[in-house]
Amino acid sequence: MEKIKGRHTPLRRSLWIVGTYLLVGWLWITFSDYLAQRWFPDPETLSRVQTYKGALFVLVTALVLFLSLLRQFISDRTLLSLNVHQQEEIRELNQFRESVIERANVWINVLDSKGRVVLWNKAAEDISGYPREEVMDSDDIWQWLYPDEEDRARIRERADEILRDEGEVVGYETWITTRDGHERQLSWNSRSLRNNAGEIAGSIAIGQDITDIRNAENTLRWRERQLSTIMDNLPGMAYRCRYDEFWTMLSVSNGCLELTGYEPDELVNNSLVSYAELIDEAGNETILRTVESAIGNAEPFSIEYSITRKDGRKIWVWERGRGVEGEGELVLEGIVLDISDRKELEEELSELATRDSLTGVLNRREMTRILEEEIARAKRYDRELALLWIDFDHFKAINDDHGHAAGDSVLKAASGLLAESVRSVDSVGRFGGEEFVILLPEMDRREALETAERLRRLVCDTPQPLGHGNTVTMTISIGVSVFPDHGEGADALCAAADRAMYQAKADGRNQVVLAPLTEEAHNP
Template sequence: MDKLKGRHTPLRRALWVVSLYLLAGWIWITFSDYLAEQWFPDPEALSRVQTYKGILFVLATALVLFLALMRQLGSDRTMLSLHHHQREEIRNLNQFRESVIERANVWINVLDPMGRVVLWNKAAEEISGYRRDEVLGSDEIWPWLYPDDDERARIRARAEEILRDEGEVVGYETRIITRDGSRRLISWNSRSLRNDDGEIVGSIAIGQDITDIREAETTIRQRERQLSTLMDNLPGMAYRCRYDEHWTMLFVSSGCRELTGYEPDDLVNNKRVSFAELISDDGEESNLRTVESAIGNAEPYSLEYAIVRKDGQCIWVWERGRAVEDNGDLVLEGIILDISDRKALEVELSELATRDPLTGLFNRREMARLLDEEIVRAKRYGRALSLLWIDFDHFKHINDDYGHAAGDSVLKATSGLLADSVRSVDVIGRFGGEEFVILLPEMNRSEASETAERLRGLISDTPQPLGDGRTVPLTISIGVSVFPDNGADASALCAAADKAMYQAKSNGRNQVVLAPLVEQAHNS
């Protein structure tokens, strides 16, 4: 009926205009003719007046028609422009729907106040598996997506709150069942829609499929737990630090407690102490050079150095790491292990390789090496070097009379007495049996002779313990040789000192004999 009424409105308006025009024409003709006859009784004058009156009527009606047509044409032009604008708006809206809504990679749907679907974009079809023609104008989608009654009731209640404009949702997660039976996790943002009059006409919901994101997050959390478990069970401390003067820690594993005595948080960002403060001064410069070289060659680095724990204990650690780039910054990553036991073993093995097991003095091999070093140093700087060759007098009698255990006790006590009676720069060692050698750097012939006499007198005046509470007197014979007077190499010096020692024994023992100079040897 409204359409018929709208269709008849122009006809009625046209009839009204024609009727008004006829009425005006009739009134004009009737009254104008009557007035003309009254005012112009002369027929000739009346005829001219009638002519002019007709022309005036035509001009007046033409003017009215012109104005009416101008107004109508203007109105039509406005309507045409509005119609064109509306068509452009519709086209733009269709383009918007096509480019934004239809091509969006997120689920977009619109519900009417009854909860029925009125818009269902391409992404909604792809994610849910349900076509647009299956869901438009219907609310059947609810049990399809949420077959569980309780869950569906809860979600529909939330949707109805939005339709009543009782709030909106942001990041509201639901798990749907797709057409193929798979489960997908959707994050929703939804709010109510109003028309120009402010009336609620439905709601719009935008959903993002976050199934893969949540699965990735779960995988990452699992890997983080695995990594944390691995870090916590490492036999040392894993770290990540800045390449700066403080070795500023960005991360340390829980092994930090056992290694350093500090809590991990104490070292991170130098909160309580920097790792550089734990490194002994002897190792810091060497570490820096090694790390710099490794970074320059794009290689991993290995370090061994000592650190001081929180309790003051000094331990040795081994570090293995490499430089990596992190957001444009250079950081170091690696692991640090406690190698104190290994270091102690190395020291012990080194001692066994260089020390006499009975007396703790340097053995023959180490003494030969040290003698070669001292000769090189003496040659380089033009300094003197003396060598004492010592042999115990009648030591065989002690072993025979008191036993080898007593002899070992005498050797240990005598060697300790000799070691305590020389300078810190002097070197004493056992060459084998009851023979001992002492190196005296920067000591000339007369000074070496005085030192030898002092040591001889000390041993002669000091009874040596047998290990069972008894003591026994002991004397020594000493041969002295001097570099370079008695030889330019180790073998010559040792031979000269050994020969002088045997000369002391031939002379009656308990005395010091200096190896003769080359000129004296020829004269004798």
């Protein structure tokens, strides 16, 4: 009825205007003629007045018509401009819907006040698998997306709260079942919509498919837990630290406590102590040079050094790491292992490699190496060097009379007595059997003979244990050679001292004999 009434309004207005014009024209003609006849009785004057009156009427009516048409044209132009503007807005709105709503990569749907779908964008179709024509003006989508009755009732209740304008949701996560039976996880933002009258007309919901994001987060958490488990069970301490003078730890594994005695949070960011403080000064310098070289060559580094634990105990560690870029700065990542047991074993093996297994003094190979080094040093600084060649007298009789175990006991005790009776810079070694060598750096012939005689008397005056509480008196014969008087090489000095020792035995044993001078020594 309103539309019919609206269509007839221009006709009524036109009839009203025409009627008004006819009435005004009739009144003008009637009253103007009456007045003209009364005011101008002269026929000729009356004729001119009626002519002027008619022209005036035409001018007035033309002016009124002009103003009416002008007003109408202005109104029409305004309406036309408004119509063009509205069409432009409609076009822009359609473009907005096409570019923003339809092409949005997020799910957008609008529900009416009864929960029926009135807008379903392309992303909603792609994610759910349900095309627009199947869901529009229907609420069947609730059952399709949420086949579980309890789940559907809970989510529908939340949607009804929004339709009742009882709040809005932000980041509300649900699982939907797509048309092909797969499950997707979405995060929703939703609120109610109102019409021009301020009444609730429905609701709008924007959903983001977060299935892949949540899967990635779960995978990342799983990997972090796995990495944490691996790190916590690693021998030693995994770390990430700054490349600075304090080796400031940014993170350390739980192995920090077992390795250093410090809790991780006591070491991180130098909270209680910096890692550099655990390392001795020389070790820090060595580490710095090693790390600098590795970073310069873009390669990992490995280094061994000692640290002092919280309980004051020193341990040896092995560190393997490399420099990496992290958050705009160069940091180091790696692992530190306790190698104290290995170091102790290495020292034991080194000791075994250089020591005689029976007596504990230096073996022949190590003694020869030291002799050559001392000869080279003596030559460089023009110093003298003495060598004592010692042999136990009648040692074979001890083995024959008391057994080899007793002989070994005598050798151990006697060699220990010799080692204890010389200077710390002197070296004592066993060359084989019952033959021993003592190296005396920076000692001339007179001092060497005095030392040899003192040692001879000491062995002679000290009973040597045979084992089981029994002892035996031993004597030794000693040959003495001196560098450079008796030779300038290790072989020459050893040979000279050996010959002097045999000369002592030939002269009756239990005595010291100085090797004869070489021709060069006789004729300097």
